[in-house]
Amino acid sequence: MDDTAQKNLFVEVWTSFRNIPLWVQLWMVFWLVPINAASLLFWQEENGLWVALLANIAMLLNLPVMAYERRISRTMALPHLPFWTPLVVLILWMTPDLSTTYGVYLWVLAATNSLSLAFDYADAVRWFNGDRD
Template sequence: MILIAEIWRSFRALPLWVQIWVALILVPVNLASSFFIYENMGLLVALLAIGGMTPNPVIMMFDRGVSKAMAIPHLVIWFPLVVFLIWIVQSPYIEGQYQAYLWLLLVVDGVSLAFDIPDTWKWAKGDRAIAS
């Protein structure tokens, strides 16, 4: 129970806009990929979208809070996802709500990567601080 409290305290120490971004936009948009697994390439999209977030609880437990290390899985998994989305979102076989969702996912994960690249660089240079 103490570990969960430490992680929660660390998350709440982040700027409010970051908390809102993560809790109300980033995580829900990526999890929404599970609603489209039966669409063209939907399973692959869902595996990559959710897969980019999956290592972060382990990182939070290991670090006992939120750190820049959480950006690394995003780079490794979401960078290929974003490249893939740029390619498939314009396909004639992708349309309607699914296409609109893929555009949203592309924008959200693209914005996330814009934050993740500098965070990964800072982490690699030794910034291992935990938000507190």
Template sequence: MILQIWQSYRRLPLWVQLWVALILVPVNAASLFFITQPAGAWLALMAVGAMLCNGVLMLVERGFSKVMALPHVLIWTPMLGLILWLLTQDIADGFRTYLLILLAVDVFSLILDVIDTRKWLSGDRKIA
């Protein structure tokens, strides 16, 4: 099963593989370093929670498919509201910098995720 998931990942376009491995996952996982900041636990729950949902989906589907965009849309959309609210608060500079990076990364990701969610809802259920 793990081999099937890995092979599916490797069938994704190279830029997607690099985006996921070098930017998307590390930036969202970094939320765990800010868990003690204001609303940091909620932020980490949402940032990492969407990725954990995708782990389950990968196991069920034995690979990557467009359904993996759905947890991002459902969980990260309200997370963006939390980030925007936190940016209006008196927070540590390092946390503010991280939030700006997370916001940029996840807004870009959500643009792609909305497109993939629409494709999945329209019947595109193939595994990469």
């Protein structure tokens, strides 16, 4: 990919991102991505490697989606489903101890990704029904 095409890709994705509702932009940049990325800080805890893998693979798989579609779209909900659903189930199964930093983090992560999954499942249904914007 030459420099012009690469710059255009970044401009197109950035422009698309800036066109989604402001609250979604803020949610993604200041909460959703950081809270999932923070799982890397706990990779040595009980099931921490699984938590980190499930949390971050779902996000990383959106990079090729954005590159291919050259925009933010409902397709980005799809990688979350097979990774964040088992992640939330794993955390609930673990019943983390709220007296530890890791336990509090896991409950916050589960709540965050549960809320995100509610939107993701709705977007996935719309995507499968042909609404792919």
